Amino acid sequence: xxALKKPIIDACIRxxxxxxxxxxxxxxRGTLFLESEPMSLDALAEKTGYSKTTVRSxxxxxxxxxxxxxxxxxxxKRHRYKQHRYALETDAEAMRPVVLSAARDELHSILQxxxxxxxxxxxxxxxxxxxxxxxxxxxxxxxxxxxxxELMSLYTLSELIEILERxxx
Numbered sequence: 328x329x330a331l332k333k334p335i336i337d338a339c340i341r342x343x344x345x346x347x348x349x350x351x352x353x354x355x356r357g358t359l360f361l362e363s364e365p366m367s368l369d370a371l372a373e374k375t376g377y378s379k380t381t382v383r384s385x386x387x388x389x390x391x392x393x394x395x396x397x398x399x400x401x402x403x404k405r406h407r408y409k410q411h412r413y414a415l416e417t418d419a420e421a422m423r424p425v426v427l428s429a430a431r432d433e434l435h436s437i438l439q440x441x442x443x444x445x446x447x448x449x450x451x452x453x454x455x456x457x458x459x460x461x462x463x464x465x466x467x468x469x470x471x472x473x474x475x476x477e478l479m480s481l482y483t484l485s486e487l488i489e490i491l492e493r494x495x496x
Contacts, residue, residue, distance in 0.1 A: 331361065332357060332358065332360060332361055335357050335360045335361070336353070336354055336357030336358065336360075337357070339352075339353040339354070339356040339357035339360075340353035340354060344419070345357070348388075349385065351375070351377055351381055351382075351385045351390060352377050352385045352388060354377075355371060355375060355377070355382060355386060355389065356389060356394060356395065356415065357383050358371060358374055358375055358394065359371075359413065359414060359415045360415065362414070362415075364412075364414075364488065365398040365412035365413055365414035366412055366413055366414070367398075367410055367411070367412045367413075368382050368383055368386070368411065368413075371413065376481060382462070386413050389413075390413070391415055393421065393424070393425030393426075394415065394416055394422070394425075394426060395413050395414065395415055395416055396413070396414055396415075396416050396421075397411055397412070397413055398411075398412045398413070398414055399411055400412065401410075411438070419484050420483060420484060422480075422485060424480075427476055427479060427480055430472075430476050431473070431476050434469050434472055434473045435473075435477065437465075437468070437469050438466065438469050438473070441462050441466050441469070444458070444460055444462060445459070473488050
């Protein structure tokens, strides 16, 4: 099973690195792929070689990002104890707000930076004029992207797919 999961684990590690996250997050996320049932902290620690503390903190982070979800269920014959287990989030509608929020944050950050550059720009000279043109073009792009994110938030994924398929050229 590990050989089957290696490509997905490697892909998750690359994504983690790209986002500035730890390799552990990528490995844990990749480990959850192809699992039919949620995994306990103990099982994740055993499969990955990480301590339970590392697993717990990284899984909490993945949960906060909306990439994983915690499942609390009974353990043992008498079901007196409950155990936290983790699974990948596979509900696209549940992940959509997280993805849209991350995109909005990026857009907002860039637009703020453009405003700051514009504010601090000495408006005299050919170089300043060139920078103003670049800022205007860049601002237009990011404002259009912000509008797209806003429109995407108004519809479910099924509705968006239906609208786009209907209007496809």
